[in-house]
Amino acid sequence: xxxxxxxxxxxxxxxxxxxxxxxxxxxxxxxxxxxxxxxxxxxxxxxxxxxxxxxxxxxxxxxxxxxxxxxxxxxxxxxxxxxxxxxxxxxxxxxxxxxxxxxxxxxxxxxxxxxxxxxxxxxxxxxxxxxxxxxxxxxxxxxxxxxxxxxxxxxxxxxxxxxxxxxxxxxxxxxxxxxxxxxxxxxxxxxxxxxxxxxxxxxxxxxxxxxxxxxxxxxxxxxxxxxxxxxxxxxxxxxxxxxxxxxxxxxxxxxxxxxxxxxxxxxxxxxxxxxxxxxxxxxxxxxxxxxxxxxxxxxxxxxxxxxxxxxxxxxxxxxxxxxxxxxxxxxxxxxxxxxxxxxxxxxxxxxxxxxxxxxxxxxxxxxxxxxxxxxxxxxxxxxxxxxxxxxxxxxxxxxxxxxxxxxxxxxxxxxxxxxxxxxxxxxxxxxxxxxxxxxxxxxxxxxxxxxxxxxxxxxxxxxxxxxxxxxxxxxxxxxxxxxxxxxxxxxxxxxxxxxxxxxxxxxxxxxxxxxxxxxxxxxxxxxxxxxxxxxxxxxxxxxxxxxxxxxxxxxxxxxxxxxxxxxxxxxxxxxxxxxxxxx
Amino acid sequence: xxxxxxxxxxxxxxxxxxxxxxxxxxxxxxxxxxxxxxxxxxxxxxxxxxxxxxxxxxxxxxxxxxxxxxxxxxxxxxxxx
Numbered sequence: 045x046x047x048x049x050x051x052x053x054x055x056x057x058x059x060x061x062x063x064x065x066x067x068x069x070x071x072x073x074x075x076x077x078x079x080x081x082x083x084x085x086x087x088x089x090x091x092x093x094x095x096x097x098x099x100x101x102x103x104x105x106x107x108x109x110x111x112x113x114x115x116x117x118x119x120x121x122x123x124x125x126x127x128x129x130x131x132x133x134x135x136x137x138x139x140x141x142x143x144x145x146x147x148x149x150x151x152x153x154x155x156x157x158x159x160x161x162x163x164x165x166x167x168x169x170x171x172x173x174x175x176x177x178x179x180x181x182x183x184x185x186x187x188x189x190x191x192x193x194x195x196x197x198x199x200x201x202x203x204x205x206x207x208x209x210x211x212x213x214x215x216x217x218x219x220x221x222x223x224x225x226x227x228x229x230x231x232x233x234x235x236x237x238x239x240x241x242x243x244x245x246x247x248x249x250x251x252x253x254x255x256x257x258x259x260x261x262x263x264x265x266x267x268x269x270x271x272x273x274x275x276x277x278x279x280x281x282x283x284x285x286x287x288x289x290x291x292x293x294x295x296x297x298x299x300x301x302x303x304x305x306x307x308x309x310x311x312x313x314x315x316x317x318x319x320x321x322x323x324x325x326x327x328x329x330x331x332x333x334x335x336x337x338x339x340x341x342x343x344x345x346x347x348x349x350x351x352x353x354x355x356x357x358x359x360x361x362x363x364x365x366x367x368x369x370x371x372x373x374x375x376x377x378x379x380x381x382x383x384x385x386x387x388x389x390x391x392x393x394x395x396x397x398x399x400x401x402x403x404x405x406x407x408x409x410x411x412x413x414x415x416x417x418x419x420x421x422x423x424x425x426x427x428x429x430x431x432x433x434x435x436x437x438x439x440x441x442x443x444x445x446x447x448x449x450x451x452x453x454x455x456x457x458x459x460x461x462x463x464x465x466x467x468x469x470x471x472x473x474x475x476x477x478x479x480x481x482x483x484x485x486x487x488x489x490x491x492x493x494x495x496x497x498x499x500x501x502x503x504x505x506x507x508x509x510x511x512x513x514x515x516x517x518x519x520x521x522x523x524x525x526x527x528x529x530x531x532x533x534x535x536x537x538x539x540x541x542x543x544x545x546x547x548x549x550x551x552x553x554x555x556x557x558x559x560x561x562x563x564x565x566x567x568x569x570x571x572x573x574x575x576x577x578x579x580x581x582x583x584x585x586x587x588x589x590x591x592x593x594x595x596x597x598x599x600x601x602x603x604x605x606x607x608x609x610x611x612x613x614x615x616x617x618x619x620x621x622x623x624x625x626x627x
Numbered sequence: 628x629x630x631x632x633x634x635x636x637x638x639x640x641x642x643x644x645x646x647x648x649x650x651x652x653x654x655x656x657x658x659x660x661x662x663x664x665x666x667x668x669x670x671x672x673x674x675x676x677x678x679x680x681x682x683x684x685x686x687x688x689x690x691x692x693x694x695x696x697x698x699x700x701x702x703x704x705x706x707x708x
Contacts, residue, residue: 117658181666334660335667337687361667365687518668550668576647584645584666 047390047428050403054423059379061422063292066433073436075469078284082323085255092255093283094169097322098133099252101126106325113347114159117333122159126325129166132159132243134250136167139242143198143222147172147253148260150194153308154178154187154201154210157332160226160239161308164200165318169261169280170252173198176263176275179309179520183583184209185530186273190265191217194275194476200224200239209583257281257469263476264311266411267523269512275476278414282315283323285415285470290320292436293407293419294351295380303329303343304353310520311411312384315470316353337365345373352378355385357518359392359404360549368399375400380422382407385519386551387507390428406431408507410493411521412485414470418505430504431497439465442499443490451488459508462497463490513607515544517552522586524607530581531556531588534574536564541597541605542588545614556588557610559597566593600624633681633703637696640676644669655697681707 054061063069085095101107111129114122124132145151151168153175155161161177168175176194178187187209191199196219201210203225210223214235224239231237262278290296294316302321306312321328329347333339335358344352369375381396381404388406396404407419408431418440420432434440442460443451454460464471466486475482485491496508515522524542531540539559544552558574560566571591578587598606601624612619641650645663653662660670674685674693683706685693693699 181664336690338691357668361671364671367688518666549671553668572642572646576645579645579664580647584664584669589669 047394050393050397050426050428052423052425059297062295062297063421063436064423066421066424069292070434070436073288075284075437078288078437082284082287085252089252089254090259091257091280091283092169092172092252093261093280093286093319094133094166095252095255096283096287097169097319098126098130098166099170101325102130109325110327111322112159112162112328112330114157114330115332115343115347124159124162126322129162129322131248132163133166133170134248135243135246136163137170137250137252138246139224139239140167140171140173140198142242142246145171145173145198145221148174149197150174150176150263151198151200152176152178152191152194152196154180154182154199154205155226156180156202157307157330158202158226159330160200162318162330163243165308165314167250170250172253172255172259174260174263175314176265177308177310177314178265179307179583179585180205181583181585182209182309183579183581183586184213185581186526186583186586188213188216189272189526190275191220193272194263194265195219197221198224200226202226203228206236255280258473260473262314262414264314264411266311267514267521267526268481269514269523270525271481271523272526273523274478274481276411276414276472277474277476278470279473282414282470283319285468286315286320287323288437289416289419289435290316290324293405293416293421294320294353294382295422296321296324296326296351298325300324300326300350301329301348301377302326302351302353303331303347303349305331305335305340305358306353306355306385306519311414312353312355315415335361337362337367341367341369341373341375344375344378348377350377351380351382353382353384355519356383356388356392357385357550359383359388359395363392363395363399364549370399370401378402381405382419384409384416386516387429387431393426393428403428408432408495408505410495412472412491412493413464413468414472417464417468427500427504430500430506432505433503434505438468440499440505441465441490442497442505443488443492445487449488451490451492456499456501459496459498461511462493462495462505462507464493465489466491513543515542515552515554517544517554518550518585520585522554527554527556527578527582527586527588528605531558531574531578533581534577536560536570537574538562539597539605541594541607541610543607543611543614545590545611553590554586554588555590555592555614557592557594557597559594598622599626601626628704628707630700630704633700633707634696636680637677637699637703640673640680641665643676644673650696653696655700656695658694659696659699660694677703683707 405420
């Protein structure tokens, strides 16, 4: 069933959107213009994200404004002004200096959404070191892989995470110099230190050194179909994208109260959960607790949130909860709702309009792009199910490979790979230590995103699927190979094949097919043992939620697992081309 | 059904989602999701399973009352007929 477009009439709105005329804004847009708007680093010292986000506001009208309101899971509230953030992040930067951590060195954080995470992120950027967040629901294996591949020299974490997941890994991470515990009053030993003690002794003054816009700033790991997670490198210049997307898509205005529900363990939670709102001098809500429908509506109402950036999984869980929220919660402050992480189904867009009084604006980007690339804009008609149109300054196209190193742009309406013209400021500058994989992403003058899509005659883009076997679960990428490798470590497992099984709420669930070694019978007990094994090694964010036993896995004659076939069989779909199947 | 029997049903459900953990070690006031590393979706599955076993519907608006083992057992005990 085709969905009716949702038309807008911004002329009647009290607050005029930042992007009112899409065509005109795109035509007049330049990155130099954004650079001028940001004013830059005084004295020609380059460009530094933390300067733009925090220091720039010192001495100005934003200095004593609320930058973050942190809501603890136990009901605690902690308000942080821009000046508070400046002081605390300077302390953290001074801690790094004291520990001998310099420019370009990687500082990892493994923690829930606690204030120290934000101090560490901004302090790391001030020191021109590299901030690398990890999701707190990762198990030891994803943590080890990231610290090792990312050359982590500092890890900021909590005592509980440290004891449960990290302590046993230390021997295998020789490059890790110090672990800083956010909640230990005293050092545990010479390398596992108390962060509160160090912060208490550190000065709250720090002068950001000259920063080249191309200096590495952020390292975000993302999964691939083959091999281990890749570390996408982002530079300080990315701040231009953070700023312009905050303006044109999220539509930040002075006085806005913004809630990005994403965890900083993922790129959205860093670009938009930390950086973009600070650049605009507005207030962010940070909720430490996990999703809960009642709590979320209460936060929206009590905190008078004006702009909300969330994800399809959360929206679908709210849809399932089937509240009439407006009968119990005052959502009148809310002006704009955005969603990202995976395509938002049209039902979700329209549900927003019916239940919250506002349609939901889907947008599209990925770890590698560093910021929003294609979006539904406040003032522009929404076509439910579409990811919208490219940002000013972004050229997107649907391409098809036409030769070894060439692609051609296809006609409107035709399917192909979603591609972007390289050169925007937040484009990843490499996969750390993997130049070849990086190079393969660029073909014929385009960055190939790996997503299949089409573009209609009016320039709206529509997502179709992934071009590879990567699983998108609750908005997070999981590489089947990472999961298969871990399952194979179990003594009874001979082979494992992992797919994303479609699921209504979280998009896909990680499902594993396991072939047991001779002599082992597929029992319920063994199934549970393997589920537990996956969770212990990988953590709940990555581990398979379902496991089935098979006699054999379908493989190609060259030995590759045919995950596509596993998926087709699981779903009872036609098996398609099986000519390469080993019989 | 007494509290011990309810607790046993709860433990059985938790072992399906987090089989590596021993739910019997949960403190009564501990947040189940956090203690056992269960994500929102896993918790939802767990509660749906529990509703099927006990016949007690737990609407989303009440989830905050069932985050801890003690809260969950009390909630069910008051409603199981």
